[in-house]
Amino acid sequence: LLASAAGSSLENAYLHQQSKQEIFNLQLINETSHCLNSNLRLVDTMTYMSEQIISSIDAQEVGFFLFTNEHAKVKILPGSTPYFYTPQAKIYIDYLKGKIEREKNPLFIGDFDIQTIKNTPSFHSILAVPMIHSEKLKGFSIVMHQKPYFFSFDTFKLLQSLIHHSSLALTNSMLREELEHMIITDHLTKLYSRKFLDERIQRSMKESGEGTFILLDIDNFKEINDTYGHQVGDQVLVQVATLIKNNIRGEDIGARWGGEELALYLPGVPLDKGAAVAGRLVKKIAESSEPHITVSCGVSYWNKEQVDAYNFLFKRADEALYIAKGTGKNKVVIQEQNIRVS
Structure with missing residues (x-):
């Protein structure tokens, strides 16, 4: 009887904790969607997304990447943490870019084993989510932590939801800034007007x-x-x-x-x-x-x-x-x- 009562209590406590987490996740997604749809500029959009991801899932590094030149290269978007601008990060970016291009699916890696440069941090826990708009692969995001198996599968699902809701806002921000640039730029010379x-x-x-x-x-x-x-x-x-x-x-x-x-x-x-x-x-x-x-x-x-x-x-x-x-x-x-x- 005692074991049964304890089991029921533990199950109820787990369900209560799970429901609280689900409510938190929904609030986070709702707040993020509301903010991203308020016509932020690109740098503000991506900085906000980075801050939300770091605070909600305790990530060490967050990066956003946009495909250019028919996927030949990727552009690091503003809002990415400084690490992704270093030569050491290129190993992770190139590997995950190739995987995302081939599979076009989110990646959940619990213990990533890669040879990195001596005296530089090695990241084992990695989440990578493609950014898709109008069924086209526009880019991807990378979230990393040095500890193996740091991110849970629930965290992985939360990140997918955040990236999914941000893709439209990202595209809108880029289109708006591209239009603004066209207005102030001479069509032939690409100098300012x-x-x-x-x-x-x-x-x-x-x-x-x-x-x-x-x-x-x-x-x-x-x-x-x-x-x-x-x-x-x-x-x-x-x-x-x-x-x-x-x-x-x-x-x-x-x-x-x-x-x-x-x-x-x-x-x-x-x-x-x-x-x-x-x-x-x-x-x-x-x-x-x-x-x-x-x-x-x-x-x-x-x-x-x-x-x-x-x-x-x-x-x-x-x-x-x-x-x-x-x-x-x-x-x-x-x-x-x-x-x-x-």
């Missing part, structure tokens, strides 16, 4: 201390179109835009100004350094363009110690560019209070 450049310069002139503006024009562009055709002319524009993007910092802004004119704004950069950037671009374009072309640059500058406005910044650069075009081309002209040629 002039409107975006205007807005960023106006903001910089309120928040920063100085900045350099460069207006760049392709010399004899009409002759290129007449000689080689407009398709080659477009290719020349793309070449110049690519050289600009490859020779500026992440915070600098390259933009399509209009026609064959491109623009470059360097926030926080003094005039001498900005002029040096313009000089390097003129030289690189002359050396590496095909067909051979040259460009002319007009450079202007502002700082908070002088009363200025962004339309005057553009006007000074445009005047300097006009002088560069009229005095031999393939050069940089700098305009401050007085005009000087470099």
Whole structure:
């Protein structure tokens, strides 16, 4: 009788604990779904998901990966823990990527045995869940812990539910940011639009201390179109835009100004350094363009110690560019209070 009563009590306690866990899981999924459907940006969506997974299942590492180039490579999404950006993590990412691609099923690994680099952590408990939207494999998530058999099967099911509910929100966030990027990006050159450049310069002139503006024009562009055709002319524009993007910092802004004119704004950069950037671009374009072309640059500058406005910044650069075009081309002209040629 005592054993029977004890057994019933233990069973009731287990069922009670199980029901509490189920309620917690449902609340977690509901809260996560509600938050993810509130139009978060991609970085906020994935950071929130990472925090939810770490807090709910006590994971050590959480990573989100998106397939690119027809599954040839994967992109690490924001919100992933720092470990996944290290060379050591590539072993796990490549192995699990291959398994997910082949099987397209979630993976539950209790004791993963892999040769890792000495003095680096080895993760034994691994959960990997594919991210599928509209029946297409978009990416996958990885959750890891160093202890073997750390995650339960209930934890595995919870993770699948969280990833399933996040896939639509992830796709929506990506589509929204892609649309926003298209709005502020020139279709041909992939540089920013002039409107975006205007807005960023106006903001910089309120928040920063100085900045350099460069207006760049392709010399004899009409002759290129007449000689080689407009398709080659477009290719020349793309070449110049690519050289600009490859020779500026992440915070600098390259933009399509209009026609064959491109623009470059360097926030926080003094005039001498900005002029040096313009000089390097003129030289690189002359050396590496095909067909051979040259460009002319007009450079202007502002700082908070002088009363200025962004339309005057553009006007000074445009005047300097006009002088560069009229005095031999393939050069940089700098305009401050007085005009000087470099």
